[in-house]
Amino acid sequence: MAKVKAQPTPAPHDLYPGLQPERVQLLNDDPVREDGHYVLYWMQQSQRSELNHALEYAIHRANELEQPLLVAFGLMDGYPEANLRHYHFLLQGLADVEAALAKRSVPFVVQRGAPDEVALRLAADAALVVCDRGYLRPQRQWREHVAAAAGCAVVQVESDVVVPVELASDHQEHAARTIRPKITRHLDRFLVDLPQTKLKDTAAPEVEGEDLSDLDTLLLSLDLDHTVRPVPLFTGGTSAATAVLQRFLRDQFADYAANRNQPQTDHVSHMSKYLHFGQISPIAIALAISEQGEDENVSTYLEELIVRRELPMNFVYHQPDYDQYSCLPAWARTTLAEHAGDPREPGYTARELEDAATDDPYWNAAMTEMKELGYLHNHMRMYWGKKILEWSATPEEAYATTLRLNNTYFLDGRDANSFANVAWVYGQHDRGWGERAVFGKTRSMTAGGLERKTDPKAYVAKVEREVEEVRRAANA
Numbered sequence: 085m086a087k088v089k090a091q092p093t094p095a096p097h098d099l100y101p102g103l104q105p106e107r108v109q110l111l112n113d114d115p116v117r118e119d120g121h122y123v124l125y126w127m128q129q130s131q132r133s134e135l136n137h138a139l140e141y142a143i144h145r146a147n148e149l150e151q152p153l154l155v156a157f158g159l160m161d162g163y164p165e166a167n168l169r170h171y172h173f174l175l176q177g178l179a180d181v182e183a184a185l186a187k188r189s190v191p192f193v194v195q196r197g198a199p200d201e202v203a204l205r206l207a208a209d210a211a212l213v214v215c216d217r218g219y220l221r222p223q224r225q226w227r228e229h230v231a232a233a234a235g236c237a238v239v240q241v242e243s244d245v246v247v248p249v250e251l252a253s254d255h256q257e258h259a260a261r262t263i264r265p266k267i268t269r270h271l272d273r274f275l276v277d278l279p280q281t282k283l284k285d286t287a288a289p290e291v292e293g294e295d296l297s298d299l300d301t302l303l304l305s306l307d308l309d310h311t312v313r314p315v316p317l318f319t320g321g322t323s324a325a326t327a328v329l330q331r332f333l334r335d336q337f338a339d340y341a342a343n344r345n346q347p348q349t350d351h352v353s354h355m356s357k358y359l360h361f362g363q364i365s366p367i368a369i370a371l372a373i374s375e376q377g378e379d380e381n382v383s384t385y386l387e388e389l390i391v392r393r394e395l396p397m398n399f400v401y402h403q404p405d406y407d408q409y410s411c412l413p414a415w416a417r418t419t420l421a422e423h424a425g426d427p428r429e430p431g432y433t434a435r436e437l438e439d440a441a442t443d444d445p446y447w448n449a450a451m452t453e454m455k456e457l458g459y460l461h462n463h464m465r466m467y468w469g470k471k472i473l474e475w476s477a478t479p480e481e482a483y484a485t486t487l488r489l490n491n492t493y494f495l496d497g498r499d500a501n502s503f504a505n506v507a508w509v510y511g512q513h514d515r516g517w518g519e520r521a522v523f524g525k526t527r528s529m530t531a532g533g534l535e536r537k538t539d540p541k542a543y544v545a546k547v548e549r550e551v552e553e554v555r556r557a558a559n560a
Contacts, residue, residue: 111231120211158199180321193293348542396504416511419524469509
């Protein structure tokens with residue numbers, strides 16, 4: 085094994101093609117370990133081999149240090165609020181990563197344990213640790229721990245937003261309108277493809293890992309909630325994500341702008357779940373969308389993918405209480421408190437809501453869709469959340485119920501967008517409206533409004549058909 089040639093982390097002007105210097109951050113002041121045996125890419129958020137800035141950076145550094153590369157993922161039992169549905173999709177994606185990296189002669193290992201502990205275990209023999217980036221509290225704590233304890237240089241490389249959060253804004257933004265110009269002025273530089281680099285030393289470090297060829301056995305061995313079933317409609321992984329995106333572009337995209345807010349249609353890309361697990365790059369999606377031209381469909385989709393997705397990243401990064409009722413703006417908490425004693429008629433318990441046992445057929449269909457399919461059309465997500473606020477005993481109870489159901493059943497739950505979208509129901513990233521009972525000055529949504537703007541009866545029928553198809557497939 086060749087001895088490591090210690091080198092400083094490249095200065096910004098020395099970075100690599102397609103990899104902007106603002107994506108790269110040194111997390112500690114430790115040097116490259118001279119007696120290390122490989123470069124470690126601790127893959128945790130960006131779970132893919134394509135258009136992955138952290139992976140390409142790690143390959144470049146391994147080549148410069150004349151070292152092999154090891155890509156590793158830490159698989160923990162019982163991640164908070166995650167269940168069999170989430171882990172099934174996750175592991176399908178990791179199996180896809182293993183196959184894709186094998187084609188590039190890049191070793192990959194999945195080890196059991198808390199992600200930071202797995203990273204530190206493997207970092208003991210590493211010359212350098214490269215990690216990708218996550219914005220939620222556990223993700224940030226993992227990286228801080230690894231940076232403090234690795235004993236070698238730890239470099240973080242952002243690859244799951246288009247424009248790095250700190251570059252876009254140095255404070256919590258109030259709404260899409262305030263962050264939009266701050267993001268769009270950087271798009272020409274950041275919305276670019278990333279060349280793949282060939283790994284020179286393809287020797288595989290002698291490291292044991294989990295067998296991804298039998299996911300059912302691996303899932304059974306994990307200590308997690310097995311009561312929420314996987315969703316057969318969706319398969320995890322970059323290969324599946326790419327196929328779903330291409331099908332959307334071929335079959336639905338031409339009418340996207342006109343129908344995206346119509347839940348009785350299927351004019352959605354289903355990319356959110358793949359983005360949540362880092363199984364596809366937002367840049368890859370944006371480039372594929374941009375190839376369709378310059379019409380309203382393109383501009384509308386890019387607004388959702390970039391501005392509306394990266395506003396929540398800004399939210400969780402700058403708001404320490406992003407998962408608590410206390411994260412709401414003062415005006416929203418004040419107006420909801422003023423109406424906390426208003427009668428809730430009807431009122432439902434959290435259990436009745438979870439069982440879709442209300443008198444509102446539209447809401448029941450939405451709850452059924454998310455429980456059975458792990459997905460809910462975005463327009464119905466708003467209606468679903470607003471009715472929980474209307475029907476719960478207090479706004480604080482409503483908030484807790486909304487977040488719990490969201491994170492339990494959605495494949496893309498436990499995401500920056502989840503926390504921001506739930507908070508939006510209660511006034512975050514919104515403004516005051518006309519005062520109403522229960523809602524105060526927060527925005528309300530009604531069944532009558534749903535009927536005026538969409539065809540909710542057709543939506544109910546659509547959900548019934550899809551749920552029946554899933555149940556037949558499960559019993560086949």
